[in-house]
Amino acid sequence: MTSGANRGLRRAGVIAAAALVPFAVVNNAWAGEYESYIVQALPGFESSRWTDDGGTGVTKVEFTKCKVNSGYTAFTSTHVQMWEHIKAWPDEQRGSTRKYTACKTGTSVGEFPAMTKGDVSYFKVSKINGGTGTIHLDVSKVRVAH
Incomplete structure (x- = not known):
């Protein structure tokens, strides 16, 4: 039988090790990332801006x-x-x-050229359903990795 103190230390060690894994993966591919969503966007919608901090991989939206x-x-x-x-x-x-097109029921991923450190970037929705009229777009989850 293990004492409560030892179980607590073991649990803390497992949580700390698990918490490091996502950061190691992200740092190798991208310098940063964020998640958001879109509600009622018209064609021409621009995302918020972010400053690239020097990742080596492509920018994914x-x-x-x-x-x-x-x-x-x-x-x-x-x-x-x-x-x-x-x-x-x-x-x-x-x-x-x-x-x-795949984001109707799943996830669509666009890869764009890597930016350089200090570049201020954003994405723009240029068309919805092939047009630039008054159609509105909702996206449950937006993830940008740069």
Whole structure:
């Protein structure tokens, strides 16, 4: 039989070891990441900006569970672009536009070129269901890894 103090130390050690694993994986591929969601976005929607802190991998933008017009219209696709914010100049698109279709019931992932340390980036939804009209997009989970 093990004493309560020993069980507590063992449990703390397992939790500490498990907590280190995700950070090790993220640090090897990306310098940072964040999660959010989108509600009632129109074509032209821009995400919040983030400052790249020097990861070596591509920038990934993942959408999970997409729907349009609060689910009253069938979702077919959304187009996502990566942009770099440039002070006192027009912003520049980085990489090509990605068409997301799998996020209707699962997750769509777009990979964009790696940015350099200090670049201010954001993504833009350029089309929803192939158009730029007044259709609204909801995304249950957005994950950006950079």
